[in-house]
Amino acid sequence: MAVPQACFSQCVSLVGRGQVPHQAVRNRYCVERAHQRRFKFHSLCNRARDGSSSDLHALGVFLDEKLHGARVRARIQFVEADEKPTIRFYRDDTKSVVDRRIRAVCHPGGVVVESPQAVLGVFGSFFSNLYSRAAVSEDLQEDLLSGIDKAPPESKNDSLGSNLSVGELWTAVAAMKKGKVPGPDGLPAEFYRTFWEVLGGDLRDVFATAFQLNYMSQTQRVGNIVLLPKSGDPLDPRNRRPITLLNVDYKSWPKH
Template sequence: MDAPSKFFFSSEQKNGQKSFIHAVQIESVDVLLEPTEIRKQTVHFYSKLYSRGRSGAQIVEESFLKDLPKLSEQAARELDGELTLAELHKAPQGMENGRAPGIDGLPVEFYKAFWAVIRQDVLEVLRDSMNVGQLPLSCRRAVLTLLPKKGDLIHLKN
């Protein structure tokens, strides 16, 4: 995971002022005050939190889904078929304006306005991703916005 910039450790409050994480406590004793160390510890915390380990919720989900009806072979083949331009075109058309679906900040309106120019490239990237079984790194990144919860905000879990 890349080291996040200072931008990712600030948030804009409703009054337009920015708030920053000034300290983080790890374990029960160490308080980090240095921005570089705070970023490093935050990346570690959320990397561990969002790792691919099996959780109890996943096991419950698997047992819940076990007895649900299955797709017919015909329907499964259709869904597994090659992505078409017509199918892909429906995605941005069905999205609400004013949203930015990716980390690049490009709003849905961009995709709608320039669809004729970018459609073939987008289709190629997604088809390649389906063949490889993984999206490009730029599509797998995300920005997490930390929202304060109850409790001592020096702890990342809060």
């Protein structure tokens, strides 16, 4: 049930040549890994029925790893190392995913809708109106812009025009808060901090290429929009605050 090494190596090669998106390889690997772990779990359970101490120990190690994964997903910080999993523990693990889903919202006409399409329609209409362009006085706008010095001070020109360094990127990544939800690629700031010695130079090269081409990669130009609940009626679309979850590699650029 292991992922075929030749197949995986071929996919990595295609990614390196830009023929396959890295997300496709990541998703395929995760699916294969999940199948692999399910097979291993059922195999350990069958072997442990004989009461062998080594098989029971192997099953215990596997379950400890599974428990650790549940703790990470639930973002539970107060669990002691020897605390046993409870119903509440796994409810918190599930809650961290379920709570992000908006199951119902109130239509402007006062009707509560529950289908995914209807919910999307209500929020789409609400935020389209909320962020629509208001009437602007071009004369007042011109007066405001005419008083702004568009050129940076001479003292800043050298630093602004210099090449981006690995150290500047590291400063930005190291300053990011821990435990934040990652962007579409699923890689949090902790991943970059852990593997910085491997990734730092490559990330600098990615930005250098973007500067030369005046064009960022596709994954640096996308984000996941989520609606965070505010106080008040959860069915009222006004009580949802939209934020965009961006990939860490993109966020490290504006911060440098």
